[in-house]
Amino acid sequence: MDKEKLNRRDFLKSSAKGIIIGGIAVTGLNIEKVFAGFEEIESTGADKVLNLSEYPDLSNTGGYKQISGKLIVFRTGGSSFRALNPTCTHKKCDTHFNGTEFECECHGSKFDKTGKVLNGPATKNLRSYKTKFDSSANTLTVKM
Ligand code: FES
Numbered sequence: 001m002d003k004e005k006l007n008r009r010d011f012l013k014s015s016a017k018g019i020i021i022g023g024i025a026v027t028g029l030n031i032e033k034v035f036a037g038f039e040e041i042e043s044t045g046a047d048k049v050l051n052l053s054e055y056p057d058l059s060n061t062g063g064y065k066q067i068s069g070k071l072i073v074f075r076t077g078g079s080s081f082r083a084l085n086p087t088c089t090h091k092k093c094d095t096h097f098n099g100t101e102f103e104c105e106c107h108g109s110k111f112d113k114t115g116k117v118l119n120g121p122a123t124k125n126l127r128s129y130k131t132k133f134d135s136s137a138n139t140l141t142v143k144m
Contacts, residue, residue, distance in 0.1 A: 048142045058140075064097070064113075071129070071142065072097060074113060083129040083142045084115045090122035102126065 048071065052058055055073075057065040058081075064074040066086065074082040086095045086102055093106035101118060102111040110119040115126030130143040 050140045052138045079133050081131045083131050085127040089124040
């Protein structure tokens with residue numbers, strides 16, 4: 001009788017461990033798929049083409065325009081631009097560009113207008129995108 005109870009107890013313990021480990025494995029797999037999906041969205045290589053006639057803030061050197069939560073564009077010269085992702089590289093909070101620098105309200109990181117870290121806790125610069133200016137079409141292609 002005791003032997004049978006012990007066996008049932010062992011069986012239940014083993015089953016519980018199996019369920020827990022299986023649950024973690026399934027959950028881990030789903031999380032992996034979810035994150036993989038986000039990475040695909042982030043790195044699709046899709047180009048964003050901006051018709052600059054629609055963005056008067058970008059018509060002069062020194063101008064800038066936040067296009068979306070993931071893109072802010074600066075005009076750095078007659079035919080040169082800088083495109084940055086203003087998402088903080090510490091824990092992915094939004095930053096605010098105050099005209100001089102990016103400020104993250106979550107934990108206080110700051111970045112200069114080139115995206116370089118000025119104050120931590122962030123240690124990585126803001127992500128930058130390549131740009132291509134077509135002067136005849138007055139468009140800017142941002143490689144996102
Ligand atoms: S998320 Fe920006 S400083 Fe932490």
